[in-house]
Amino acid sequence: MATASKRDSPRNVILVGATSGIARPLGRRLVARGWNLVVTGRDPARLAPLADDLRVRGNGTIATLVFDPSDAAAVAGLCGAAAALLGGPIDGVIVCHGTLPDESGAWLDVEQTRGAIDANFTSAAMVLAAAAQALENRPGAFLAAISSVAGDRGRQSNYAYGAAKAGLTAYLSGLRNRLHPRGVVVITVKPGIVRTPMTEGLAAARSPLAADADTVARDIERAILRRQAVLYTPWFWWPVMTVICAIPEAIFKRLKL
Amino acid sequence: MKPVPNGLSGWGRFPRGESVVSTPADRAGVALTIGGAHHGAGLIARGLGRAYGDSAFVAGGMVLQTTRIDRFRGFDPQSGLLDVEAGVSFAEIIALFLPRGWFLPTTPGTKYVTVGGAIAADVHGKNHHRHGSIGMFVERIDVCVADGTVVSCSRGENSDLFHATLGGMGLTGMIMAACFRLVRVETSRVTVDYHRTADLEETLTVFESGDAGSEHSVAWIDCMASGRAMGRSVVMQGRNTPLGELSPEARRDPFGLPRKRVKSVPFTPPVGLLNSLSVRVFNEVFYAAHGNRRKVVDLDTFFYPLDSIRHWNRLYGPRGFIQYQAFFPRRTSLAGLRELLSTIVASGAASFLAVLKSCGPADDGILTFLEPGHTLALDIPYRQGVIEALCGRLDRILLEHGGRLYLAKDALTDGKTFRAMYPRIDEFLAVKRRYDPDGLFASSQSRRLGITPV
Numbered sequence: 001m002a003t004a005s006k007r008d009s010p011r012n013v014i015l016v017g018a019t020s021g022i023a024r025p026l027g028r029r030l031v032a033r034g035w036n037l038v039v040t041g042r043d044p045a046r047l048a049p050l051a052d053d054l055r056v057r058g059n060g061t062i063a064t065l066v067f068d069p070s071d072a073a074a075v076a077g078l079c080g081a082a083a084a085l086l087g088g089p090i091d092g093v094i095v096c097h098g099t100l101p102d103e104s105g106a107w108l109d110v111e112q113t114r115g116a117i118d119a120n121f122t123s124a125a126m127v128l129a130a131a132a133q134a135l136e137n138r139p140g141a142f143l144a145a146i147s148s149v150a151g152d153r154g155r156q157s158n159y160a161y162g163a164a165k166a167g168l169t170a171y172l173s174g175l176r177n178r179l180h181p182r183g184v185v186v187i188t189v190k191p192g193i194v195r196t197p198m199t200e201g202l203a204a205a206r207s208p209l210a211a212d213a214d215t216v217a218r219d220i221e222r223a224i225l226r227r228q229a230v231l232y233t234p235w236f237w238w239p240v241m242t243v244i245c246a247i248p249e250a251i252f253k254r255l256k257l
Numbered sequence: 258m259k260p261v262p263n264g265l266s267g268w269g270r271f272p273r274g275e276s277v278v279s280t281p282a283d284r285a286g287v288a289l290t291i292g293g294a295h296h297g298a299g300l301i302a303r304g305l306g307r308a309y310g311d312s313a314f315v316a317g318g319m320v321l322q323t324t325r326i327d328r329f330r331g332f333d334p335q336s337g338l339l340d341v342e343a344g345v346s347f348a349e350i351i352a353l354f355l356p357r358g359w360f361l362p363t364t365p366g367t368k369y370v371t372v373g374g375a376i377a378a379d380v381h382g383k384n385h386h387r388h389g390s391i392g393m394f395v396e397r398i399d400v401c402v403a404d405g406t407v408v409s410c411s412r413g414e415n416s417d418l419f420h421a422t423l424g425g426m427g428l429t430g431m432i433m434a435a436c437f438r439l440v441r442v443e444t445s446r447v448t449v450d451y452h453r454t455a456d457l458e459e460t461l462t463v464f465e466s467g468d469a470g471s472e473h474s475v476a477w478i479d480c481m482a483s484g485r486a487m488g489r490s491v492v493m494q495g496r497n498t499p500l501g502e503l504s505p506e507a508r509r510d511p512f513g514l515p516r517k518r519v520k521s522v523p524f525t526p527p528v529g530l531l532n533s534l535s536v537r538v539f540n541e542v543f544y545a546a547h548g549n550r551r552k553v554v555d556l557d558t559f560f561y562p563l564d565s566i567r568h569w570n571r572l573y574g575p576r577g578f579i580q581y582q583a584f585f586p587r588r589t590s591l592a593g594l595r596e597l598l599s600t601i602v603a604s605g606a607a608s609f610l611a612v613l614k615s616c617g618p619a620d621d622g623i624l625t626f627l628e629p630g631h632t633l634a635l636d637i638p639y640r641q642g643v644i645e646a647l648c649g650r651l652d653r654i655l656l657e658h659g660g661r662l663y664l665a666k667d668a669l670t671d672g673k674t675f676r677a678m679y680p681r682i683d684e685f686l687a688v689k690r691r692y693d694p695d696g697l698f699a700s701s702q703s704r705r706l707g708i709t710p711v
């Protein structure tokens with residue numbers, strides 16, 4: 001019974017960065033709904049087992065696409081390639097790739113700073129730009145990207161990453177504004193600390209505030225179904241970040257965060 | 258980044274130790290962890306930590322947490338052959354396959370175990386008397402051995418590694434994936450016959466007479482009853498309910514499971530709540546409540562009654578508890594069980610849950626635990642000094658009757674006793690040396706038992 005009511009009209013979705021810790025349970029949830037997925041990642045050796053897993057779990061079509069989101073030519077062709085793989089137009093794109101540089105010790109040098117911004121902002125924005133063009137005339141379609149609470153306010157422990165995520169949050173907000181009249185929803189996902197390979201071994205992953213990837217995936221799934229604009233996940237990060245953003249800079253600059 | 262060790266224990270929360278935990282997400286990550294492990298410090302795989310003692314950590318060493326190696330690889334709906342990575346849990350398999358009409362070929366009393374943990378302990382379920390343990394259904398195991406390569410093994414290929422890994426408690430390497438058969442079921446229910454027995458002899462007689470005709474069989478035994486009532490039990494013998502026996506209403510959703518509110522023990526009470534008084538009351542009530550009758554229950558209720566209370570192990574308080582699980586071969590089981598039970602009753606050590614089960618065919622794991630006979634499992638709250646003395650006495654009774662302890666539960670025994678119980682250990686060690694010449698894989702348990710050097 002429970003499984004039957006979960007099914008809805010199948011949708012064709014691209015999961016960019018599908019190998020990530022958060023995308024993995026998210027993909028499983030979407031496949032359980034009967035949706036068709038194109039899963040992308042840079043490493044074919046990691047994509048194949050992921051796709052096999054999704055195929056055992058659901059009945060939808062699962063296609064893999066080796067794709068580097070920093071390759072502009074590949075980005076331009078993404079939605080076309082995915083539509084061809086699924087044999088139908090794309091209804092949604094979810095951008096999940098990203099990387100957390102270690103900013104705790106030495107300063108990030110010039111190249112590392114560029115790398116952090118490129119991986120977390122530039123490539124994500126390029127994918128969204130391409131997806132917006134492909135979906136602008138499909139009312140009901142959705143675009144989602146995983147930003148971060150780290151983008152709400154820069155802290156000394158991860159401001160390069162935070163700045164990239166702040167850029168992504170701003171980009172998504174503008175894109176939402178633009179696509180709203182066309183009936184295309186844009187979803188900004190802001191997770192707090194999530195136990196994934198990204199945070200493996202970090203003290204933060206043991207904090208009581210750290211969440212399981214599946215909890216975050218469940219929230220993202222729900223946000224997609226409800227066509228929610230901005231999602232803090234788990235929910236308590238919304239009040240936490242509201243307080244953090246309200247601290248006057250004169251005080252904030254002295255804090256060890 | 259300097260890795261910080263984690264305090265770990267088994268399900269009994271005794272003993273404890275600190276290990277650095279690594280949670281790789283794929284084969285490359287596992288190879289990396291193995292390559293970076295310190296020889297001498299020890300490395301051991303850990304699934305969901307449902308083994309009771311110290312088998313799934315190594316104090317001062319490194320733990321390979323398997324829960325991100327959790328992908329399904331394939332399923333053949335013709336044969337029921339399932340190919341899965343080792344970190345997939347039984348709960349996940351049930352959630353996905355029960356609605357399609359498939360169930361686990363055998364299952365322990367909790368579904369929160371991983372495939373890797375189930376194979377490493379060669380787990381048994383309520384159908385052991387008919388089908389043996391999980392190894393009987395396993396066709397292939399992929400093991401990441403000490404040099405970081407993955408070796409595929411089966412009864413036909415690298416069979417030495419297969420026989421050592423099945424029941425090998427993680428000491429041959431990390432199980433990466435396995436192929437085993439699921440079995441068909443028509444519904445998610447079990448039809449259970451309950452028999453109340455007056456004493457141990459009657460319990461064994463009911464097993465003897467009813468087991469051949471029942472797919473599942475187990476007895477809950479009152480470990481506090483003494484004298485003539487010693488060994489009085491409620492025997493539960495069940496079979497998978499066929500579709501035709503469901504009510505027309507239930508037939509509309511034959512694989513449905515009632516949604517139960519999962520209760521949780523939110524924190525560890527400062528003292529254990531399961532003392533001899535509360536257990537005595539529970540046992541009296543349970544015995545009185547189960548008369549002789551037939552009932553149709555759902556799979557969760559029949560196989561996993563304890564899973565409805567999350568963290569129930571906290572009820573034993575901060576000192577934790579152990580589970581003592583003994584096996585006696587058929588020829589000595591009545592005498593052995595009698596002596597074991599009277600020693601336990603005399604000690605006054607409360608046991609909330611004591612489970613007795615008849616056992617069937619042994620499989621081909623070198624260190625496999627069960628063969629035809631009986632196994633008794635009971636919980637004992639940890640009390641320093643007292644529990645060591647009691648378990649020492651119980652171990653001697655086991656040895657005198659040709660019995661042995663279950664490694665997935667053991668937390669206290671010593672190397673000499675272990676060797677006497679598992680005489681094939683040298684055969685096991687010869688295989689281990691072939692695949693792990695430098696002795697990389699070790700657990701706190703394997704060191705305590707002298708299987709690996711300290």
Ligand SMILES: Cc1cc2nc3c(=O)[nH]c(=O)nc-3n(C[C@H](O)[C@H](O)[C@H](O)COP(=O)(O)OP(=O)(O)OC[C@H]3O[C@@H](n4cnc5c(N)ncnc54)[C@H](O)[C@@H]3O)c2cc1C
Nearest residue numbers: 304305306307308365366371373374377380381426427432
């Ligand atoms: C309430 C309860 C009821 C139980 N009932 C039963 C029962 O009826 N029958 C029964 O047989 N058992 C029973 N058990 C014990 C349980 O089934 C076993 O201990 C099982 O091994 C636990 O699986 P796990 O994934 O939690 O493994 P863990 O506890 O994490 O590890 C157990 C052992 O397996 C090894 N291991 C784990 N994963 C791997 C891997 N990928 N590769 C190599 N080695 C690995 C570990 O090194 C360790 O030696 C019960 C346990 C509980 C808590």
Ligand SMILES: NC(=O)c1ccc[n+]([C@@H]2O[C@H](COP(=O)([O-])OP(=O)(O)OC[C@H]3O[C@@H](n4cnc5c(N)ncnc54)[C@H](OP(=O)(O)O)[C@@H]3O)[C@@H](O)[C@H]2O)c1
Nearest residue numbers: 019020021022041042097098099119146148193194196198
């Ligand atoms: N974990 C957290 O605590 C947390 C908190 C807030 C926000 N987030 C965000 O959530 C998203 C997913 O995070 P996660 O924790 O699931 O991460 P993850 O498990 O580390 O996975 C990140 C994925 O991104 C891809 N990737 C890494 N570096 C890349 C690069 N330079 N260019 C392109 N792709 C790259 C990788 O895929 P391939 O190598 O297969 O291509 C990898 O699978 C990220 O955007 C992250 O910033 C995470």
